Amino acid sequence: MPVLQFQPLNSQPTPSFWTALTSRKLDDFKLDDSTQSIAGWLEEGREIVDNHMRMTDQQTTNIGVDGSVTVGGNAFGQDSIKVQGVLKMFNTIEEFRQTGIKKELFGSLVDMILDSFTSNEPVLNPFLLVTYADLKKYTYHYWFAFPALVADPAWDLVDGCLSEIDKQDVQEIRQLEVSWANSKISLNEAFLVKGDLGVRSIASLAMYQSFFSGVPSEQRIIAFHDPSSSRLNPGWPLRNVLYYLNAIHGMTRIRIVCLREGISSRQGEVMVDDNKVMTTNMTPVAVGWERNKAGKLASRVADLGPTMDPIRLAEQAVDLNLKLMKWRIAPTLDLDKVSNTKCLLLGAGTLGCYVARNLMAWGVRNITFVDSARVSFSNPVRQPLFRFEDCLNGGRPKAACAADRLKEIFPNMLTEGYAFNIPMPGHPVPPSLTESTSAEIQKLEELIAQHDAVFLLMDSRESRWLPTMMGMNQGKIVINAALGFDTYLVMRHGIQPVNPDVDQLGCYYCNDVVAPTDSLTDRTLDQMCTVTRPGVAPIAAASATELLVSLLQHPLGAHAPPYVSADMPRLEEDLPLGNVPHQVRGILGQWRTNIVNGPAYDKCTACSAIVLDAYRQQGISWLFRVFADAKILEQVTGLDKLHAESESALNSIEWLSSDDESEGL
Secondary structure: OOEOOOEOOEEEEOHHHHHHHHHHHHHHHOOOOOOEEEEEEEOOOEEEEEEEEEOOEEEEEEEEEOOEEEEOOOOOOOOOOOEEEEEEEEOOHHHHHOHHHHHHHHHHHHHHHHHHHHOOOOOOOOEEEEEEEEOOOOEEEEEEEEEEEOOOOOOEEOOOOOEEOOHHHHHHHHHHHHHHHHOOOOOOOEEEEEOOOOOOEEEOHHHHHHHOOOOOHHHOEEEEEOOOOOOOOOEOOHHHHHHHHHHHHOOOEEEEEEEOEHHHOEEEEEEOOOOOOOOOOOOOOEEEEOOOOOOOOOOEEEEOHHHOOHHHHHHHHOOHHHHHHHHHOOOOOOHHHHHOOEEEEEOOOHHHHHHHHHHHHOOOOEEEEEOOOEOOOOOOOOOOOOOHHHHOOOOOEHHHHHHHHHHHHOOOOEEEEEOOOOOOOOOOOOHHHHHHHHHHHHHHHHHHHHOOEEEEOOOOOHHHHHHHHHHHHHOOEEEEEEEOOOEEEEEEOOOOOOOOOOOOEOOOOOOOOOOOOOOOOOOOHHHHOOOOOOOHHHHHHHHHHHHHHHHHHOOOHHHOOEOOOOOOOOOOOOOOOOOEOOEEEEEHHHOEEEEEOOEOOOOOOOOOHHHHHHHHHHHHHHHHHHHHOOHHHHHHHOHHHHHHHHHHHHHOOOOOOHHHHHHHO
């Protein structure tokens, strides 16, 4: 009798599995390289009919197609597990290439198979998957193993081949298996069958002794889901089934039914030397590493990059650096809180372009620009969202151009650009522009209401006044960045504190004792342009972005207390990015950065309660008065009285003349 040969088993990891694996690695496993449980599904072998014309006669050929162990996107789920698997993900390609670890994993899986022999639900055909994922390139190195215990002596195929089985027999066996589905004991990939057609019954492998008690050996049947399509050889999973039944139950002869899809189910009788029974006292020889496409015992590579939708590929790749932060450096980082933040950038110049790029790098996906200017030829070298062609024909509107460029960088960005002026104190509005200016004020107020954080990135001091007041009125996070030649200021505006005993942080105008007024008229070219050292703007923009993200990560959010000194305590579990300063003032000429903390001023012309009350009660009509005469802000806040008192105090001082000073010497 010929020795029973087994058709090798093939793996079929799907693209959805690699996608799921990538997500699990980034979000859950991280640097954890311990083994994980996964699930696969065993496909039955099948035959397909190939009809073709040869000369004048029609020929029909049946082509066998082997089944495989399919591992899909739901491999990490807990339902409908048919084939158990063990996943080992290596963190480096060097670890993956080491053979010693693979041998240990394979041996451990063999031990698990043998240990399960004494249970009511033996695990006979688990698989092993070792892999290394290059998440930057979406390249996956992997190797499957299907451990099989080598029988000694080997099994023999009594008739020398597998014969076809009657379709009614197959149908009845499958129906019995379906009816077993509600049983507490799983049938897994193989089960026992006894009886003739019409009076058959089935049971799990562990019930061999009781189920086959009094049944002649020639009437005992094993049915199993066979991945092989060969007419000569059954599939690989049968090896461990036969080994188990021989070693535990002393079975030496039995009929097998190879359940295959469609018309190709087959049957045969197998036997082994009655004088020898497999033993579990010593670990048997096991084989089962899958060969690659070249037929060698070596790993395979799945390169999904070229086959993936570029937009989806970008979507998964753009936040890779952020997720890697959570692996080791900042595990408590809440990236969702950052990505869900809607940011309004008032100004799409040098600061606006750099802030937008930094926000994108942090995962912010909703950015809106407001800017009334057009791209000029001096812009592209300093403002990274613009190109030379944007300057032609009078220049594209900056806000819309910047928004379009963000979508070019990452198509899934939600971004818009609005071109309108922000009215300013000390800049009267002509009667002809009253209606359009009112619309711009309303639009600005709507935009601030629709966003979570507002960045003030304009190039004049007074243009920041209206959004500062509106942001305070709506309780929004306001981040301010301003530039000098080699200096910069980055600060967060304070909001109304929840605790009345806590001082409110100041805004951009809280250190002023005069109202913001026209600073643009009668200025030379170098005073009208933002003349700064080229490195100052990127530093300030990065600081402004980091200030917002740090604020979002603080458990108190916008109410976070200001960072004062290095001695201020830092709770690692709550502050993954550290304490949050109020103001950062940098002096590039001295290579120095200062941390400044300033309380709100009760006479502030932008954020004080009296100014907010005037705005709430009188609305746009009051704003137009302020635009016409900024001194109104000093009258409302009482700064005019403070000026008068100061002037009176100075006049009351008896100053010494120069002659008196000389005599005193």
